[in-house]
Amino acid sequence: MSFLHLxxxxxxxxxxxxxxxxxxxxxxxxxxxxxxxLYSVRSEERKKTVEKLMAPAPVYVCDVEHEEEIKNLxxxxxxxxxxxxxxxxxxxxxxxxxxxxxxxxxxKKDFLQSVDITCYSLIRLTDAFKDMFYPRASVVTVSIxxxxxxxxxxxxxxxxxxxxxxxxxxxxxxxxxxxxxxxNSVNAGLLKTSxxxxxxxxxxxxxxxxxxxxxxEALTTQEVANCATFLLSECSSGINAQGIVLDAGMSVxxxxxxxxxxxxxxx
Numbered sequence: 188m189s190f191l192h193l194x195x196x197x198x199x200x201x202x203x204x205x206x207x208x209x210x211x212x213x214x215x216x217x218x219x220x221x222x223x224x225l226y227s228v229r230s231e232e233r234k235k236t237v238e239k240l241m242a243p244a245p246v247y248v249c250d251v252e253h254e255e256e257i258k259n260l261x262x263x264x265x266x267x268x269x270x271x272x273x274x275x276x277x278x279x280x281x282x283x284x285x286x287x288x289x290x291x292x293x294x295k296k297d298f299l300q301s302v303d304i305t306c307y308s309l310i311r312l313t314d315a316f317k318d319m320f321y322p323r324a325s326v327v328t329v330s331i332x333x334x335x336x337x338x339x340x341x342x343x344x345x346x347x348x349x350x351x352x353x354x355x356x357x358x359x360x361x362x363x364x365x366x367x368x369x370x371n372s373v374n375a376g377l378l379k380t381s382x383x384x385x386x387x388x389x390x391x392x393x394x395x396x397x398x399x400x401x402x403x404e405a406l407t408t409q410e411v412a413n414c415a416t417f418l419l420s421e422c423s424s425g426i427n428a429q430g431i432v433l434d435a436g437m438s439v440x441x442x443x444x445x446x447x448x449x450x451x452x453x454x
Contacts, residue, residue, distance in 0.1 A: 191420040194221035196321075197268045198419065201227040201249070201312070202277030202329075203237050207380045209329050209373075210277035212412030214241060217419070225267065227260055251278055251308035252300070261315040271319045273419040276312060276328040279382070280304040281344040287387050293343045305347040306354055313358060313370075323367045327418045328355070329411070330372040332434040340388045352430055359428035369427040373415045376406045376434035398446060401436030 188194075198217050202210040203226055217224045218241075226246045228237050238246045245267060249260040264271070282297045309328055331341075334349035352372060359370040377396040383389050397405040411433055417423050418431065432438070440446075 189220055191220055191416065191422055193217060193416075193420055195223065196272040197223045197225070197270055198273040198275065199225050199227060199264060199271055199316070200275040200277070201251075202275070202279075203228060203241065204233065204381055205236065206240065207408065208277065208382075209375070209378070209380065209408055209411050209415070210275060211240065212408050213275050213277070213415050213419075214244070216412055216416045218244065220416070222272075223268070225264060251304055251311065254311060257308075257311050257315050260312075261319070264316070265319060269319070270321050271316055271324060272321045273325045273327070274312065274316060274320075275415065275419070276309045276326065278304060278308050279329075279344065279347070281342060281347070283342075283385055283387060287340060287342070290337075290339075290342060298343050298346075301343055301347040302350055305344070306350040309351060310354060310358065313362070313368075317362070317366075317368075320366060320368050323421060323424065324369070325419045325421075325423070326358070326368065326370045327415050328370075328372045329415070330374045330430060332374050332376045332432050332438065338392065340386055340392065355430070356428040369418075369424070371418045371423070371426055371428070372430040373411050373418065374430040374432045375411045376400075376437050378406060378408050378411065380408065396434075396437055399437045399440050399443065400434070401440055404435065406433055406435045 200210050200214045214224050224244050226237055226241055226244055227249045228234050229250050231248055234246050234248050247260055247263050249256045281301045313326055330352050331348050334345045355370045355372060362368045377393045414431055414433055
């Protein structure tokens with residue numbers, strides 16, 4: 188028997204795009220553990236791709252920018268299962284189509300859209316499924332290792348993720364009035380994903396972050412998925428309203444002597 192005890196439990200995983208997605212790896216682990224996994228994606232085109240990847244699991248379409256689609260998702264899922272033991276929220280967006288701009292030039296439209304998709308969608312999804320949640324269900328979202336670092340190429344996505352991080356404690360508190368549902372996040376360092384590939388200059392940041400890790404090896408998507416799956420299980424029952432940072436030690440290693448020497452051209 189598995190340590191995680193996920194057999195025959197029901198999970199909804201949102202945000203799978205391809206095999207590089209954090210959500211893909213989480214879903215695969217859940218399926219391997221014997222869980223019943225359902226998936227939600229943004230478009231019909233994406234559905235066709237994910238159905239091939241995650242077969243025979245059901246895949247539904249839900250663009251979280253549209254509240255009626257969230258309601259429809261709840262109806263479709265409730266027609267398939269009665270109880271939801273966990274929800275994975277792996278949805279985020281920032282519009283980089285116009286290239287990098289100074290943060291103070293961020294448009295209202297782009298900023299609010301990012302917060303809507305990245306943060307508010309978690310609030311709406313959990314509200315929509317509140318009556319389906321198992322009393323001790325677990326909700327896990329995917330965030331970033333820190334929102335207190337002004338990475339210029341990440342731009343206004345960081346404030347959107349900060350809003351997501353903050354919302355966890357409020358969701359945990361409000362749900363505690365009628366359940367023991369938990370809300371946590373995996374706060375990952377830089378990863379190789381298709382979403383990150385759309386960030387201008389990301390590869391340079393990724394390689395720099397890899398050098399800064401204590402092990403000199405970048406964080407892997409699988410490592411993030413492993414932590415998320417643990418948080419979905421009742422083995423993590425004492426963890427609530429928390430963000431678990433996964434950065435392979437990067438945050439304590441900014442003054443690594445080799446990195447300092449390189450920056451000062453003292454090699």
